[in-house]
Amino acid sequence: MQVTRELFNDVMVPNYNPSEVIPVRGEGSRVWDQNGKEFIDFAGGIAVNCLGHCHPALVNALKEQGEKIWHLSNVMTNEPALRLAKKLTDATFADKVYFANSGAEANEAALKLARRWALDVHGEQKNQIIAFNKGFHGRTFFTVTVGGQAAYSDGFGPKPAAIDHCDYNDLAAFEALISDNTCAVMMEPLQGEGGIISPTNEFIKGVRALCDKHNALLIFDEVQTGVGRTGDLYAYQGLDVTPDILTTAKALGGGFPIGAMITTASIAEHLKVGTHGSTYGGNPLACAVAEAAFDTVNSEEVLAGVKQREQLLRDGFAAINEKYDVFSEVRGKGLLLGAVLNSKFEGRARDFLVASTKHGLMSLVAGTNVVRFTPSLVIPLEDIKEGLARFEKAVADVVNG
Numbered sequence: 540m541q542v543t544r545e546l547f548n549d550v551m552v553p554n555y556n557p558s559e560v561i562p563v564r565g566e567g568s569r570v571w572d573q574n575g576k577e578f579i580d581f582a583g584g585i586a587v588n589c590l591g592h593c594h595p596a597l598v599n600a601l602k603e604q605g606e607k608i609w610h611l612s613n614v615m616t617n618e619p620a621l622r623l624a625k626k627l628t629d630a631t632f633a634d635k636v637y638f639a640n641s642g643a644e645a646n647e648a649a650l651k652l653a654r655r656w657a658l659d660v661h662g663e664q665k666n667q668i669i670a671f672n673k674g675f676h677g678r679t680f681f682t683v684t685v686g687g688q689a690a691y692s693d694g695f696g697p698k699p700a701a702i703d704h705c706d707y708n709d710l711a712a713f714e715a716l717i718s719d720n721t722c723a724v725m726m727e728p729l730q731g732e733g734g735i736i737s738p739t740n741e742f743i744k745g746v747r748a749l750c751d752k753h754n755a756l757l758i759f760d761e762v763q764t765g766v767g768r769t770g771d772l773y774a775y776q777g778l779d780v781t782p783d784i785l786t787t788a789k790a791l792g793g794g795f796p797i798g799a800m801i802t803t804a805s806i807a808e809h810l811k812v813g814t815h816g817s818t819y820g821g822n823p824l825a826c827a828v829a830e831a832a833f834d835t836v837n838s839e840e841v842l843a844g845v846k847q848r849e850q851l852l853r854d855g856f857a858a859i860n861e862k863y864d865v866f867s868e869v870r871g872k873g874l875l876l877g878a879v880l881n882s883k884f885e886g887r888a889r890d891f892l893v894a895s896t897k898h899g900l901m902s903l904v905a906g907t908n909v910v911r912f913t914p915s916l917v918i919p920l921e922d923i924k925e926g927l928a929r930f931e932k933a934v935a936d937v938v939n940g
Contacts, residue, residue: 542573558896565592568918568926570901579926581914582901586731586763586875589790589836591915596831597793604827612818619826626833630772632781633801637810638821642762642788643677645798648815649784650681650725652802653756656809657722661754667721669755671707673733676725676760685725687733707736710745721755723784728774731763734909735870735877738778747780756783756806762798766790767836767916769873770845777872790916793832797825836916845873845916848923852876852912855927862931863938865891870909874916877909887937894933900926 544559562578564571568591570578583589590597604619611617624636637652639645650668657665670676672687680699683692687704705712707730717724724746730736750757759782764774768790771777775785783806788798819825835841853869856878860866867881880887888904895902895910903911914923 560896567591567593568915568922576899578896578899578901579922579929580901580918581895581912581926581930582903583913583915584794585789585903586768586913587789587792588794589766589768589916590793590832591917592794594793594832594835594917596835597795597828600827600831601795601824604824608823610819610822610824613816613821617821617823617826619823619830620821623826623830623833626830626837627787627799627801630833630837631785631801632775632803633785634804635802635807637800637807637815638826639788639798639800639817640796640819640822640825641677641798642760642786643679643682643798644817644820645762645786645788645800646676646682646685646725646758646760647679648800648810649758649760649786649802650685650723651815652784652800652806652810653723653758655814656756656806659809661722665720665722665754666701667718668702669713669716669721669724670702670704671726671730671733672704673707673730673736674704674725674727674760675730675732676727677762707733708739708742710742713742713746714749717749717753717755719753721750721753723756723758724750725758725760727760727764728778728780729764729769729872729875731875731911732905734879734905735875735911737870737872740778743778743780750783758782758784758786760786762786762788763913764875766833767842767845767873768875768913770842770849771873772837772842774872790836791832792825792829795825795828797822797829841916848914848916848918848920849873849876851920851923852927855923855930859927859931859934863934865934865938874912874914876912877905878912880908880910884937890937891933894936895930897936898929898932900929900933902930 670685674687676682676686684698765787784802866878870877886907891910905911
């Protein structure tokens with residue numbers, strides 16, 4: 540059967556509008572489509588392919604586990620799941636792990652746990668959840684309501700209640716909103732979909748202090764920032780602020796679907812047997828691949844290399860901007876970067892993405908005004924230089940009309 544873009548229109552629900560490009564093979568940070576055209580991958584499957592495509596450690600883990608055992612329900616456990624959980628707890632603040640299939644599911648578990656903890660410890664009046672405008676936490680109905688973008692949550696009927704929002708980096712507004720009835724605050728330690736917005740030191744520490752004052756749990760959504768993306772294993776470790784619950788997915792599996800919620804033992808005990816679950820959560824194949832990805836990323840060499848690659852990209856964007864004057868700033872940290880368009884090109888992020896694709900570069904957007912880049916954490920330096928050269932051609936196309 541011939542697979543074409545038109546087949547998508549015939550057989551798929553129209554909630555996506557994918558590119559005409561259909562990739563069929565990847566190696567490292569290079570991808571080839573059906574026609575043999577080569578692309579440099581600065582998108583990484585939206586911050587998922589932390590080790591690029593077909594990394595030998597991940598391929599080997601998948602092959603080895605694939606010849607052992609593929610699936611067990613959670614009436615039993617398995618070796619890869621327990622090994623990965625031990626490594627997650629050893630490397631972070633957490634004592635306990637819950638496995639899921641995605642970031643949305645990890646966030647759903649975190650929110651349910653926070654509500655159950657508040658009910659058990661403080662009573663039913665303590666149910667408010669605070670999150671931030673432009674935040675993104677997944678597409679389940681609970682998580683999309685907590686996410687601070689009404690366009691994603693409107694139009695599906697009555698929303699879950701007791702969820703409030705304020706602006707990111709506005710500590711005064713947050714202080715006015717939080718109270719002793721707040722059970723949890725969910726936030727990204729660097730907003731991704733909302734435009735690559737870093738927290739100020741005053742804000743992130745102020746949120747932690749106010750959560751402590753009002754006995755509210757602080758949930759860090761590290762679905763996009765986690766597993767080396769910012770140059771720390773998890774972003775909280777570079778902010779000197781520790782959450783009570785953390786969610787991780789995307790890069791955790793290096794491309795294999797997996798998510799996890801991690802937390803302390805005293806909070807975790809409120810998800811008693813039967814209160815929450817997932818058929819595929821902790822799947823042996825997923826956990827085996829994730830263990831290989833985690834082991835590879837959690838090294839001084841890779842994490843230091845992220846910061847080196849960040850600087851190379853920033854230098855490249857600065858050189859392009861000096862020539863074409865299209866960006867007002869480059870935001871973000873590590874290999875989660877956003878080139879913000881200036882007033883002359885406001886709202887045209889997708890034009891830059893389309894032009895990049897034409898010149899053999901995969902990129903992303905974060906809203907209409909930010910071109911987003913989330914390449915492999917181990918992308919070869921030569922691929923960065925080549926990708927920047929292709930991006931410059933794309934910028935020239937947009938500028939010259």
